[in-house]
Amino acid sequence: MSAAAETSKPVADSPWVLAALTAIMLGAVVATTILNPQGLVVSRDPGYEALPVPLLLVPAVAVIVLTLVLPRGRGSSAMTVRLPSALRSETAGLLALAVGFPLIGAVMPRPEDWVLLKAVMFLIVPGTVLAVLARRRGPSVLIAHPVVPAGIIVLPALLLGVSTNVGPFSQGGPATWPPLAILLIGATATAITAGLGEELMFRRFLQTRLEALAGRWTGILVASILFGLMHTFSHGDGALGENAARAIAMNGTTGLALGLMWSRWRRIWVCVLAHVLLNGFGVLLHLVGLID
Structure with missing residues (x-):
């Protein structure tokens, strides 16, 4: 308990590290804008419209602003480190998974393999290992949850899902939709592995521990x-x-919006909902007959 007490206070971000991370994010945005003057099509499926990079970033930026201006709620969202050594080991393992996934995925021959790989590396492996470790010696870090109405914190999730799929910042839909059965299977698999798996991995598991070790904004970035x-x-x-x-x-900019939601309110369901709507709101509109 003495070790936990020594590390219980929130860690301050290093200004130099924050400057470097911010430069990486901004540099990527500037480079992508310059290299794609004709605009970008985010999806690989035919039929989507190319839009200028700044327009494509508007939904995520709007969500970031909305999240920052909405109430934090009553209470803190800070974390208390219980087991510093375990926390560092867990973070190292999660970083290995996060870095290893695209390297392994790059040599996978089929898109379907990515779905299975996500299920293993983002859900099964980290979820099982962290659950077993927490059961044996307790969690390495304790998370405070501020009291805030669900009707408030759901707003950024709805904004992200709707604005990226409908309106001036949407790239439209695919030229043709797959058969209903295939569409439902694909949408469900995406919701589980991307909507749930990626949010658990990158927000609940990894960002939480990075925030505890290096500071709130460092962890988010x-x-x-x-x-x-x-x-x-x-x-x-x-x-x-x-x-x-x-x-x-x-x-990464979308991840910044999702990460800010998690850091501010510590409700992973909001991040999952936002991610599911981001990927699936257009599918939902198609299923109810609002878009062809």
Whole structure:
């Protein structure tokens, strides 16, 4: 308990580290904008409309602003480190998974393999290991949950899902939709492995521990950059550096919005809902007949 008491106070962010991480994020946005003057199509499916990079970033930026202006709620969202050594070991293992996923995924021959790989590396392995360790010696870090109405914190999730799929910042829909059965299977698999798996991995598991070790904003930014880099080989066809910059600019910015939701309110269901709507709101509109 003495070790826990020594590390219970929130860790302050290093200004130099924050400056470097911010430069990486902004540099990726600037580079992606310059390298794609014709705009970007985020999806690989045919039929989507190319939009300028700044327009594509508006939903995530709007969510970041909304999250910052909404009430924090009563109480703290800070964390208390119980087991410093265990916390460092867990973080190292999670970082290995986060870095290893795109490297392994890059040599996988089929898109379906990515879904299975996410299930293993983002859900099964870290979820099982952390649960077993917590049961044996308790959690390495305790998380405070502020009291805040669900009707308030759900607003950024709804904004992200709707604004990216409908309106001036939407790239439209695919040229053709797959058969209903295939569409439902794909949407369900995406909701589980991306909506749930990625949020547990990058927000609940990894960002939490990075915040506890290096500071709130450092944890948010590092997790967001790694979340972006996770999409390097699946969302681009250019050179490696260009694909990485694009992934950080587009997916990393979305990760920043999701990470801020988690850090501010500590409700992982909000992040999962936002991610599921981000990927699936267009599918939902198609299923109810509002879009072709």
